[in-house]
Amino acid sequence: MSKRTMTLNLSPEEMDVLEALSLKKDLSKTLLLRQALRLYQRVEERLERGETLFFEDEAKKQKAEIMML
Amino acid sequence: MTPPGPKSISQVALMDAVSGAGVPAEFWQPITDKNLADWEAHWRPAIQEQLVLLSDAGVERHLWPQSREWNWRKKHNALGSSLSNESAAVMAAGVTQGMMIVDLDFRARIEEQARQHMVYIDFLEVAPWNRRTLTGGAPRYVGIGTLMIGKAIQRSLELGFKGRIGLHSLPQSNDYYANQCGMRDLGSDANYNKLRYFEMTPDMAERFLMRGERSGR
Numbered sequence: 001m002s003k004r005t006m007t008l009n010l011s012p013e014e015m016d017v018l019e020a021l022s023l024k025k026d027l028s029k030t031l032l033l034r035q036a037l038r039l040y041q042r043v044e045e046r047l048e049r050g051e052t053l054f055f056e057d058e059a060k061k062q063k064a065e066i067m068m069l
Numbered sequence: 070m071t072p073p074g075p076k077s078i079s080q081v082a083l084m085d086a087v088s089g090a091g092v093p094a095e096f097w098q099p100i101t102d103k104n105l106a107d108w109e110a111h112w113r114p115a116i117q118e119q120l121v122l123l124s125d126a127g128v129e130r131h132l133w134p135q136s137r138e139w140n141w142r143k144k145h146n147a148l149g150s151s152l153s154n155e156s157a158a159v160m161a162a163g164v165t166q167g168m169m170i171v172d173l174d175f176r177a178r179i180e181e182q183a184r185q186h187m188v189y190i191d192f193l194e195v196a197p198w199n200r201r202t203l204t205g206g207a208p209r210y211v212g213i214g215t216l217m218i219g220k221a222i223q224r225s226l227e228l229g230f231k232g233r234i235g236l237h238s239l240p241q242s243n244d245y246y247a248n249q250c251g252m253r254d255l256g257s258d259a260n261y262n263k264l265r266y267f268e269m270t271p272d273m274a275e276r277f278l279m280r281g282e283r284s285g286r
Contacts, residue, residue, distance in 0.1 A: 026185075034228075035186060041153065
């Protein structure tokens with residue numbers, strides 16, 4: 001698969017989050033950002049179809065809608 | 070205008086079920102119009118012939134091939150430009166021998182790897198002439214399902230998912246995924262038509278790939 005390269009500028013806080021998530025998920029920063037892009041595209045597609053994104057806590061019987069920009 | 074071909078082709082091998090000889094094959098990514106045309110022109114009539122034989126033999130419908138209603142063109146068209154879905158096909162003798170669609174947004178369920186990323190196999194089917202049937206039909210080529218499972222594991226490794234894969238199995242394939250692929254059976258999933266859910270850990274994936282290397286797969 002051909003790949004294209006880009007430079008990404010992140011604030012120290014953003015880099016901290018990226019590094020923490022990379023560590024937690026045991027993924028490289030590149031692989032983690034690719035996964036985030038896939039997920040973002042999927043969420044966007046579902047929202048465009050009129051669907052809603054929720055987080056649900058079955059134990060507490062709580063359901064919270066995620067507001068997306 | 071010629072329809073677009075696969076973006077990637079890798080050389081693989083199947084086995085002729087009668088002679089045991091290796092058969093050169095190709096692994097195409099993604100599924101192309103040629104594969105969908107083969108499904109329409111070759112798979113569907115062959116499935117129909119098998120259904121007639123099963124019906125004539127009085128075999129109960131719940132024992133008929135459970136993927137018989139899958140429409141690969143619809144499934145493929147539904148993928149659109151999603152980065153989360155990838156598709157692949159196995160080609161041999163100029164005809165599509167198997168097809169697969171995977172989803173890259175799923176999370177694992179086995180406790181030791183819960184919520185970790187994995188490759189989820191949405192659909193996997195081998196051509197009807199490559200299946201053993203209840204009316205005595207013998208497969209032409211063997212190793213297609215195993216090849217595609219191996220490719221899903223490799224994709225999981227490339228993505229940093231450590232070989233983790235998962236799938237919901239049609240009842241007729243439960244034994245294959247549990248005993249031949251060595252996946253863990255997490256039982257019937259009430260949220261997915263009560264199909265049994267199977268998952269593979271990195272260790273299971275490594276064992277699967279090692280078995281493949283030993284058998285020359």
